[in-house]
Amino acid sequence: MLQKTKVNGVARPGRFSDDPARSWTLPASWYRASEIFDQEKDAIFFRSWWYAGPLSEVGEPGRYLTTTIIDQDVFVIRSADGTLRAFYNVCRHRAHRLLEGTGRCGRIVCPYHGWSYETNGAFLTGRGVCGIDGFDPAASGLIPVRVETMLGLVFVNLDDKARPLEETAQGMLADLNAHCANLDELTHVKRHQVVSNANWKVLVDNDLESYHVNSAHPALNELLDYRSFKVWEYDYATCHSMAGGDEDNSAYAIEEDAAVKTAIYTWLWPNTAFFVSPGRSNLAVFHMVPTGPESSVQIWDFFFKSAELSESEQAALDYTIDILIPEDSTLYENVQRGLRSRGYSEGRFVVNHDKPEWSEHHVHMFQKLVRDALVPGSDS
Ligand code: FES
Ligand SMILES: [Fe+2]
Known part of the structure; x- marks a missing residue:
């Protein structure tokens, strides 16, 4: 049965719990309702970087x-x-x-x-x-x-009292810099935008787990060695790292003198992700921009060592734009459609700290931050 979004004007987080193993996901209505979107505006986006x-x-x-x-x-x-x-x-x-x-x-x-x-x-x-x-x-x-x-990127915040950006991002920022030197000196080479008929949280949920890589991203599964997968988190950020995989993978050929051997994919609350992939120094910024309760725009900014891309860098960019982003975009819209189904109201999280490549505990962490922002003091 569909849960009511609000009781007496307060958003209900359904059976969401602080313990990811016991918790249900945020209700499907939180991904559709204009009341929730309005609350997110004030409680999340007008207070965050x-x-x-x-x-x-x-x-x-x-x-x-x-x-x-x-x-x-x-x-x-x-x-x-x-x-x-x-x-x-x-x-x-x-x-x-x-x-x-x-x-x-x-x-x-x-x-x-x-x-x-x-x-x-x-x-x-x-x-x-x-x-x-x-x-x-x-x-x-x-x-x-x-x-x-930070990282040669500009951020704004409508909240005069918000914690400074570098303080909010500090652990994640240090980890990104440790994986790739001089990130703030890279050249902005391309902006790519995609309109998605999905709530912004569908995009973030997907970004925070690699459980779907095996079934949804065959080439990425070869590019990266998921047996080396590590995940860790900070108060408002998550990090996933993994070594480069097969040299003759079907995503793109990694240069022999690659400065980046170990990929790091990070996310900063609420809606920005940063990817450093195997190859020469590089950074992709993925901004998941909410435009309505059931619509978003993906803004991707790609940074490389110089505007002149090597063959491998061009292949990496083409793979990301032509294969990887469309693969995820199809997932987003399919999930959003499912979130409207009368046959679905909420789901569960796969939690597996021994096999982090299968674990969705960072999805839970993100949804908890959303729940806490909309319903303060609702720890359970
Ligand atoms: S000059 Fe700006 S609104 Fe009139
Ligand atoms: Fe994906």
Whole structure:
């Protein structure tokens, strides 16, 4: 029977339990209901670090990039004094969006009535504003948003009180750096986007287990040696590592002088994953962007040693875009369809610490963070 999503306005986590072996998954309704999606917006996404894009996009003064946290438009800009800043992407006059996409500007000019702002967010000009009773230019600047960087990537956070990014990510960050040197010096080579008809949590759940690799990713199963699989976690991050497998695997040929011999796949709460794969230095950022209760956009940013890819790097990129991502994308939409079935309301977690390649305890960890965010104090 389908469980009601809420009782007296409070989300119900069904038979979810703190013990993964005893726990049931979050109810299917949590992957469909607009009430849950609205609660996640405030309780998760407006308080967490959100991947905004590569730092190289905002390298020089005036360069900017834009991002949208569910329904909150934000832009990040390198101001004239060289400081990296972020603001809500909305004009203080009558709310038009200020900047689109990426680019470079000397000042920020609103397309609607032409009010302008300095790159540090200060109000600059507006025709006729001197006629506004009590208009205070000093109080009419753009509203700032927190911005921090790591690994050559820009993150923003709408919560002024949130823990700093590096503190939130510290263990995972150190592990990534230990597997691949100079990650923050890599070159952004490609962005790839895929629309998925699935709730964002379906994407994260899938990302946090390798139980499905054997049946769903035959080439990945050859590329990596899953017998060497190790998993560990921090408060808000997980790490999976495994050695490279067959040299003549069917995913791509690994160069003999590969700097990265052991792959590391990590995830940072709530919706960003980082992959370092066997080969020359490389990083893939996978941002699982919620766009509605049953829709998401996958944003993939690929970084390599240089813009000129070796044959092996090109093959790795082609494999990821043409094979691996479509394999997972099919799983997401199939699962979302199942979550609508009258024949399914919740499932179980396979928990196996001796065989971590089969274990779904990180999926449970993620769902517990979601449960705790939406229903604080509900430990069971
Ligand atoms: S809304 Fe921006 S100038 Fe009017
Ligand atoms: Fe997968």
